[in-house]
Amino acid sequence: MQVNCSIIVRAIVLLSLMVNLTLVSSQIKANAGSQAIQQAQGRAPGKSTRRYIDALVSAPILVTYSNDGAADMTVTEVGADQAGVVRNPLPEIRNIVHLREKAIPLLIEHLDDTRLTSARFDANNPRAVPVGHVCLDVLTNIIDAPKILRKDCPDDGLGACIQRGYYFRPDAYILKGSSCQARPEVARVKQNWLRAYKKKYIKYKYPAWWQQRT
DSSP states (O other): OOOOHHHHHHHHHHHHHHHHHHHHHHHHHHHHHHHHHHHHTTTTOHHHHHHHHHHHHHOOOOEEOOOSSSOOOOGGGGTBBBTTTTTSSOOHHHHHOOOOOOGGHHHHHHHTOOOOEEEETTTOOOOOEEEHHHHHHHHSSEEOTTTOOTOOOOOTTTTTTTTTTTTOTTTTTTEETEEEEEHHHHHHHHHHHHHHHHHHHOEEEOOBBBBBTO
């Protein structure tokens, strides 16, 4: 039985087109999934912005967090004058704050960063505080997030005005010599912040106690 060559050629061409369409469709779906992940993570910041987090590690002076009832010290208030206005903030913190909206995903990405800084917790028995907690400190002071931060909060203490699941203490780590390991709660808190950012619960807000564009 003779086979029509033109029919075979057409069949091959049709099969090739179907394969190409399948590959294109798969690529589109893969790209959509990648975009969704990047959106959920606030698009992983590049090296140009990560250097601002690296600067926290080498900052000579940051802050000492306290465990007492008025534990509301924040690195964003260092340099405040008698009126409570920060005219000369720490340069490492100023550079992050001036990233504005881009600072939010950058800080969230580094919530589980365990590199140690010059920040300390508990003046009576000082221990080094990792980058992750300093990032949490800055993050909670440069955003408007009613679902996470309690407005006009009269309470004092570590994380008192932050909804449960969005805060971890400066000592939520196991120190091992010159390094440390984050406790499980740190990862849970980071995931909660990622979800909140994806749902657009968080908006950037310039610190009210800072002199504009210091």
